[in-house]
Amino acid sequence: MEFLAADAFAPGQSPFQRGVFDGIIAHAVMDLVNLEAGLSTLITYVRPGGWLYLTLNFDGLTQFLPPLTPDLDAQIIALYHQSMDERRFHGLPTGGSTTGRALFVLGPALGLDLMAVGASDWVVSPRHGKYQPDEADFLRSILYFVEDSLSRQALISPTTLADWLAIRKEQIAHCELVFIAHQLDFLFRVPG
């Protein structure tokens, strides 16, 4: 195995030869790049008849339970998704919060054959009043992402956000918080 640290999507500076790979796994990647440019680039790296396994593509649903103030929950989730949609990569929009569903359209439009697709949702919930090992840390990381994304935007009062986060963190400490994020996995075949 060879490790290479490089920008796989740098315009005009490809680190890979055309058709060099039998297949590519891009796990939790496609929502970070411009979808059309990124997918077109990945296709060039795969040999004819090869495959692309694009996994963990976020698809528009985040849910925290139990509800606190429903309007505030909805506002925070909408702003969180908006922060994904405002992300830019090499000056272009990224796949953002609807990457999953966009790949259904874009893959075939770029000549890819859809071999398999399915959900890879995150569903974290206490069972018998406890989380599995690491789930509480995972949930704290998710809350950190929400905090980081919303603090950059300044579209919600810092106190309101801090209060909401404090209650959600308390729910983690008491093994009460449920978290759901909807994601999709795609296996595409590159025409041979």
Ligand SMILES: C[S@@+](CC[C@H](N)C(=O)[O-])C[C@H]1O[C@@H](n2cnc3c(N)ncnc32)[C@H](O)[C@@H]1O
């Ligand atoms: C959210 S992380 C997922 C990491 C890993 N696949 C995993 O699931 O633990 C996004 C990853 O996408 C890859 N990535 C993002 N932009 C990239 C770029 N321009 N060129 C190459 N890789 C990139 C990096 O490996 C980065 O760590």
